[in-house]
Amino acid sequence: MARTWPGGCQCGQVRYRIDADRVKTLCCCHCRDCQKQSGSAFGMSLIVPREALVLERGSLSVWEHRSARGSLKRAHFCPRCGGRLYDGGEASVLVSVKAGTLDDTAALRPAGHLWTRRAQAWVQIPASALHYEGEPERDDDLNEAYHREA
């Protein structure tokens, strides 16, 4: 039986569900974009295939911007409360759901930490998690580590 994880924005106007069995990995990203985006020390990205994320209620606003590498990014957020729900590339098959918007976050275990050289000085990265000074070249290790834990 497929496990389903419900989530939504802060005000509740937008609701979604995720097919949890199709989650690729969960990462914390300490880059400046994620700090700005979350208004916090790091972003939490739950990587899932686009079709594993189903919008159940409400509609999303989109902000398009270029990443440092020049690719077009589409940030999806609630038009009412402004809460960011997910990011996706223009044509990418994977999207990055903001994991803190899930209704239940207790079971989440990040498999890795990205951009640790931008991390706030007080942040302690668990030794058990994969960590990268910048962006990893491949996702395989992160995907494997996530499924080992899950």
Ligand SMILES: [Zn+2]
């Ligand atoms: Zn909202």
Ligand SMILES: [Zn+2]
């Ligand atoms: Zn980031």
